[in-house]
Amino acid sequence: MIPDLHTLTGAYSVDALDDRERGQFERHLAACPDCAREVAELRSTASRLGAAISEEPPERLRERVLAEIKRVRQDSPGGLRLVGRRGRARPVGAPNRWLIGVTSVAAAVAIALATTFGVLAVHAQHQLTTTQGELAAAAARYAPVARVLGAPDVQSVSTNGTAGGNATAVVSHRLNEGVFLAFHMPATPNGKIYQAWAIGVGDPRSIGFLSNAGDDSPAPIVLHTLAGTSKIGVTVEPTGGSKQPTTGLVILFNLPT
Amino acid sequence: MEQNPANPERPLLRNTVQSHTERGPWVDDPIRSIRRSADSPESADPAGPGGGPRTAEDLLAAVAKGDEGAFERLYDLVAAPVFGVVRRVVRDAAQSEEVTQEVLVELWRTATRYEPSLGGAMNWALTLAHRRAVDRVRSAQASTNRDERAAAMSADRAFDEVAEAVAARLEHEQVRRCLSSLTVLQRESVMLAYYGGNTYREVSELLHTPLGTIKTRLRDGLIRLRDCLGVTR
Numbered sequence: 001m002i003p004d005l006h007t008l009t010g011a012y013s014v015d016a017l018d019d020r021e022r023g024q025f026e027r028h029l030a031a032c033p034d035c036a037r038e039v040a041e042l043r044s045t046a047s048r049l050g051a052a053i054s055e056e057p058p059e060r061l062r063e064r065v066l067a068e069i070k071r072v073r074q075d076s077p078g079g080l081r082l083v084g085r086r087g088r089a090r091p092v093g094a095p096n097r098w099l100i101g102v103t104s105v106a107a108a109v110a111i112a113l114a115t116t117f118g119v120l121a122v123h124a125q126h127q128l129t130t131t132q133g134e135l136a137a138a139a140a141r142y143a144p145v146a147r148v149l150g151a152p153d154v155q156s157v158s159t160n161g162t163a164g165g166n167a168t169a170v171v172s173h174r175l176n177e178g179v180f181l182a183f184h185m186p187a188t189p190n191g192k193i194y195q196a197w198a199i200g201v202g203d204p205r206s207i208g209f210l211s212n213a214g215d216d217s218p219a220p221i222v223l224h225t226l227a228g229t230s231k232i233g234v235t236v237e238p239t240g241g242s243k244q245p246t247t248g249l250v251i252l253f254n255l256p257t
Numbered sequence: 258m259e260q261n262p263a264n265p266e267r268p269l270l271r272n273t274v275q276s277h278t279e280r281g282p283w284v285d286d287p288i289r290s291i292r293r294s295a296d297s298p299e300s301a302d303p304a305g306p307g308g309g310p311r312t313a314e315d316l317l318a319a320v321a322k323g324d325e326g327a328f329e330r331l332y333d334l335v336a337a338p339v340f341g342v343v344r345r346v347v348r349d350a351a352q353s354e355e356v357t358q359e360v361l362v363e364l365w366r367t368a369t370r371y372e373p374s375l376g377g378a379m380n381w382a383l384t385l386a387h388r389r390a391v392d393r394v395r396s397a398q399a400s401t402n403r404d405e406r407a408a409a410m411s412a413d414r415a416f417d418e419v420a421e422a423v424a425a426r427l428e429h430e431q432v433r434r435c436l437s438s439l440t441v442l443q444r445e446s447v448m449l450a451y452y453g454g455n456t457y458r459e460v461s462e463l464l465h466t467p468l469g470t471i472k473t474r475l476r477d478g479l480i481r482l483r484d485c486l487g488v489t490r
Binding site (some may be wrong): 008011015041043044047053056057058061068069070072187193205207 | 274321323325328329332336337338339340341342344345352354355357358359360361363365366367368369370375376377379380383384386387388389391392396423426427429431434436447449450452454455456457458460472475476477478479480482483486488489
């Protein structure tokens with residue numbers, strides 16, 4: 001039992017760790033049965049706090065849920081489970097199918113772009129000046145952009161979308177923060193939106209929606225925890241968003257390291 | 258009278274007269290709900306005709322076999338607590354409904370992986386609900402200016418807001434009593450983290466207290482709550 005990590009059982013049990021710490025702690029949990037037992041108890045304790053604030057949902061929710069389950073196939077029973085027991089836990093050792101998808105999509109995108117457009121390259125320092133110019137107007141409105149652009153170690157990367165549009169990410173490892181913007185994206189079908197994902201270890205994490213199909217002054221999406229994120233991707237999802245990507249990537253790029 | 262070994266203050270009665278705010282077998286620890294189901298077939302739980310599944314755990318086991326009727330009854334047990342947690346953390350009514358729907362459908366989808374040895378079904382559902390609610394606020398706040406929001410909100414206001422809203426709706430006397438047995442800092446840390454959906458880093462900022470202190474108060478506070486509530490798992 002590592003004393004310092006062990007004290008995180010409380011924060012972990014109430015979902016009060018950021019993504020990076022949660023990852024670290026879950027690795028620790030797998031090797032620490034005492035911690036796992038304590039987490040199980042503290043989670044049950046937290047659930048008692050939750051049960052104490054019950055609130056009847058609207059009746060329409062019942063109808064919606066009961067209708068939806070008729071269309072949702074149940075997971076096949078897993079073997080061993082991850083100790084963390086998060087919602088989308090996978091059997092230990094089983095690969096994340098979506099990530100395999102990402103990897104192959106990434107490869108396909110990289111090849112397509114490299115051969116066809118010759119992009120998907122980290123901007124050189126002089127090109128960054130251009131990016132800064134493009135973003136200057138937005139920066140006035142959006143403090144996070146200014147903050148990242150002002151960081152001494154700012155780096156940027158751009159790519160074209162597979163179905164049109166292009167995207168730029170500006171990151172600062174020192175600030176552990178990044179900003180992502182997509183320009184000139186084709187309009188989504190009715191009832192669909194673009195959802196952006198931070199992709200790294202574990203399941204992709206939603207970082208927000210692109211509000212600006214076809215717009216050339218997009219709202220920036222701020223990536224507050226850069227650590228642990230190696231790629232940013234965008235998929236088309238139903239309005240309201242999905243908790244995990246459900247369609248192919250229309251934008252994907254590697255963040256500068 | 259049988260005593261609950263984990264909490265001698267609380268008699269482990271078969272036919273406990275539940276207060277009107279307690280809605281089902283899930284309000285107590287899973288051990289008790291399992292015993293109740295085994296011991297008291299006459300209890301007024303939502304049993305199907307012919308003595309179908311009664312506890313949330315039994316229902317979840319039936320759901321794992323694709324039983325939609327069992328899911329409907331499970332819904333009636335867990336939807337209000339799930340919605341309560343999500344609503345508390347997410348706040349926005351429309352988004353809370355969306356997240357609650359996601360959680361309940363996820364419960365259906367992953368029921369096949371539920372193992373009673375890991376804890377009660379209500380615990381399973383509420384752990385998932387809290388996780389998804391927190392995912393939602395953190396990704397939503399990533400597109401607004403979360404840091405500024407947190408900084409602008411004074412610690413006192415943030416805490417008062419959470420505490421008042423929660424106290425007004427804390428339906429279970431025992432939970433209320435146990436919360437009030439914590440030190441002020443333990444209680445504030447636990448409430449801001451669990452009900453407020455804050456990271457412990459944010460709690461530390463809101464309470465102007467060093468990170469390490471919040472980390473240990475959160476743990477100490479939860480441990481004290483665990484012992485007070487008699488949670489065994």
